[in-house]
Amino acid sequence: MNTKLLNNRLIFLGLMACLLLSLVLIYFIFKPEAQKHQNDLNQQNQTLSENNHTKNIIGGNHQAKIPTLAPSLQGTEIDCPIQVDAKGKLVLTVGIRSCFDYFFSSLGEKTETELISDIRQYLKATLPDTASSYASYLLDQYVAYTHALKNLKATSDFKTGDAEGFQKVLNQMYKVQEQFFNSAEINALFGNERNLNQFNIDQMRIHANKTLNAQQKASELATLIDKLPSTLADGVRVSMQFAELQQLTQEIQEKGGSAQELRNMRESLLGVDAADRLEKVDQEEAGWQTQVNSYLSAREQILKSNASDSNKQQSIDQLRNSTFATKEDLLRAQSYEIIHDQ
Structure with a gap:
């Protein structure tokens, strides 16, 4: 062959x-x-x-x-x-x-x-x-x-993200469906699949459009999700929004984008309320990171001291307990210790 x-x-x-x-x-x-x-x-x-x-x-x-x-x-x-x-x-x-x-x-x-x-x-x-x-x-x-x-043979090669190649392969599959089912049967049996396929193709085209910035891509993707049929929209919206948020955030960060660019993208993709919540999470995470970095620095000084191992451990335990107020934060801090030591 x-x-x-x-x-x-x-x-x-x-x-x-x-x-x-x-x-x-x-x-x-x-x-x-x-x-x-x-x-x-x-x-x-x-x-x-x-x-x-x-x-x-x-x-x-x-x-x-x-x-x-x-x-x-x-x-x-x-x-x-x-x-x-x-x-x-x-x-x-x-x-x-x-x-x-x-x-x-x-x-x-x-x-x-x-x-x-x-x-x-x-x-x-x-x-x-x-x-x-x-x-x-x-x-x-x-x-x-x-x-x-x-037994179907693909008529074209395509790579990941190749919207046109993907469309050609899907068109082949759709023609086969039409050989065995009428339009009502196709809509019932394959309607959700076709809608999701079209969504994926449109999504590829948006990401491949180099004339769009991250905020514009987010806006078009949000519109695309809103146009999904009700049978798909709710479940797809959650998973797709998360995936797009990750991808567009990475795109902004790799280009050295500003906090305002990140904010604009989030608003376009998720709305103002969700953008506010994410901004709050960012602030909390930044505060946590400052706190844990300060703790790890003080812990490092204890480990470098001339005290005995038992005294070092006692001092670290006291430092940890005084730095972090909740059981969850204490456990999280210990995880950071392991990562830091490795």
């Missing part, structure tokens, strides 16, 4: 693995509250299975038991927040894919064929006929889609 072609394929497969992992995390973080009842029902189903009950599963129309889970999943809550409407029809939500991925996470303990059978059994046991039939169809399409992804 051509070396470049092989590298492209490896890069693409690596990206796909990262995307799938990130979406699994999204499922756990952003499952809608409206699906809480279904999660409770799934827990009941798992308990019935573990106790070897043979009665009908609540919510299903069949005399069928849920499948025996792979060892790594036994004792866990079955993550299948699947919804049906009043007429027993399947409601398209990301919970369908979450359910499939939950079972497939044990691939290796069971074969793909066994897991497909398990999912079908679970769908049949817990859903009305109409919903179960449609969900099984989506399962077939999903399996075919994942197989097609594995």
Whole structure:
């Protein structure tokens, strides 16, 4: 196989693995509250299975038991927040894919064929006929889609931070999705993933824009976060704001930026109140650092004295206790001592 072609394929497969992992995390973080009842029902189903009950599963129309889970999943809550409407029809939500991925996470303990059978059994046991039939169809399409992804060859090379290269690879993946699902199914199964991918691409473009200073980047990133769908915004906002704060702070410090530049960036990214809180933390940290540096200097003088080791230790203990008022500060000071001595 051509070396470049092989590298492209490896890069693409690596990206796909990262995307799938990130979406699994999204499922756990952003499952809608409206699906809480279904999660409770799934827990009941798992308990019935573990106790070897043979009665009908609540919510299903069949005399069928849920499948025996792979060892790594036994004792866990079955993550299948699947919804049906009043007429027993399947409601398209990301919970369908979450359910499939939950079972497939044990691939290796069971074969793909066994897991497909398990999912079908679970769908049949817990859903009305109409919903179960449609969900099984989506399962077939999903399996075919994942197989097609594995055989897909990336059309371009790209490096970390290469927004355009990343976009080209994603466009390839989106075309494959369109081969197996209609627009409503794509929005339900892959909507969160697509939104997050687009966010990441826009984020790359902002950071790569050399005409923007740190404050301008912070302002554009804050706007970008605010435009995220409600299903993603709250959870992503916290993690992304922290990551961007770290990156932009480092950028300002490396360029020798002023305290006012740092303040402006924080306000643009997080708002005035958060910037005030961070400024207060900075002041407290600066005060602490002054205090601990003074303590370490006095401690060093004791260690250099001609006193006996026991007297030195006694003097250091007295110094530490008189310098730091709380138990937490005493413990923190001792940590600084270890770092200083090393």
